[in-house]
Amino acid sequence: MIETLLTPLQYEYMLKAIFVSAVIGGVCAFLSCFITLKGWSLMGDALSHSVVPGVAVAYYAGWPFAAGAFVTGLLAAVGMGFVKTKTRLREDAVIGVVFTAFFALGLLLISLYPSQVDLRSIVFGNILGISNPDIVQVLIISGVTLVVLGFKWRDLLLFCFDPNQARALGLNTTVLHFTLLTLLSATAVAALQTVGACLVVAMLVTPGATAYLLTDRFGKMIGIATSMGVGTSIVGAYASYFFDGSTGGCIVTLQSALFVAALVFAPKHGLIGQRARRRAAALGAGATEVPS
């Protein structure tokens, strides 16, 4: 029994996969706190799809995948900003149009040269087969993201909470906006490796959303989200060995399960807690009122 449980750990590729997933899961979860509070979840989804043509081009050209992904990710972000200010379209329509345009272009490029890039690994991730240079790229992205968040989280928090106050204090909100956008694209690229373009948005939203249900303090929210990101990634990557299934699927299913648990059981903002409070309030009122 124990022997079976330990089998995955005997393979170097499994250890690598677990380690890299944990790093990406933690960084994405940290960032997810800002993304959910800023209301950029849809933006995260959009960027994770928009990086696909960049990844494809980078693989043909032999560049680091992160570089290509990054360029198209930011192009998409700028494109969305441009279309939004120049037209009367609503933001969701703009995001929908722009990111599908990029994603479609990516699919087209990949299908034109199928031998060089594996469509499946981009769309669904392939952490079990991640190459060493790709690991290095992921680690660099994660390191830079952690450093920026570590130093600037208070500014970014204020930017999410009250951008006008940030301006009134003389902070450069344009820089903060693009910092958050850049971090979002960068982590989306990193997460692409583990869970694939389709599920990146889950890594960038679910941990933050879950933690938000569990606490009213930003510090705790980061702690909860990050532990959840790291934990689910380790367990998910490990478990995927036995299912022989999609690693991304495992990780995101775990995260979603935790989200549902929080939704139901969270002490204050969970469904059960809310109902208990409503009932308590009704009972309190019932003392003075005739129940109908």
Next chain:
Amino acid sequence: MNPLSTEMSVRVSDVTVSYPNGNVALRAASFALEGGAICALVGVNGSGKSTLFKAIMGLLKPAAGTVTIAGRSVKAALKENLVAYVPQSEEVDWSFPVSVWDVVLMGRYGYMNFMRTPRAEDRRIAEESLARVGMLDFRERQIGELSGGQRKRVFLARALAQRGRVILLDEPFTGVDVNTETAIIALLRELRAAGHIILVSTHNLGSVPEFCDHVVLINRTVLAAGPIAEVFTEENLQRTFGGVLRHFRFDESTVQNHDGRAVTLLTDDERPLVFGKGGHVEYSKRAEHAEILKKRTESEGDD
């Protein structure tokens, strides 16, 4: 030059502001204020009050004209933490996971280091500011767990902690209980006495003569600006509101000579605004306006 020792001033000259969609919200607006002053910004919804605030805070760049604060550009003034603002309640996400204490400390960011780590000095000032608005006991509360009046006071404490010398309040009395309104007004008077310039946007006309000394009347431009007694007249308000105001004219009402001045005016929520003969503003407390009484007595021969 130390901004604390200089005279505060806000100068808006010929400012035109348009939004990216081409909508010109404010055209050639001008007025000037010297500290200390409490100035009301009065106009109907959509007249450009918030737009003017945004121009003063540097959130919108004027297409023409200039805003100067204490003789500096807006940008320089912001760098010196001269401008503080208290947002409209609707603009704040009250479910955001921050505590009262977190919010007040945000007022100190401009004084903190690169990482915004609060020093003992920042904590002391934040504590003092919270105490000043009577909210120290609530420091650990999440901001959504407060009443409307308490929320307003927390954001006022943030402005105090910032040590802003020009304080902008957007609709401060909407959704606020009477006690808080009184407390806020008392605090604003203290700040005026200390030389600050307070700009308050409001559509509650009756409260304007109660606590403001200056007024700026807005409708897509500045229609009139200056001291309350001169500018806050019936005629100017008619121009500002374009006939949407409701009236109760005593001379056309059933009020008779035997009622004299023993007439009581009641409103449920907002303070009443009363004009005398010729449309000059009347104040609710005689004792506080001896000068005006004297002037009017002289010109009209009344007591």
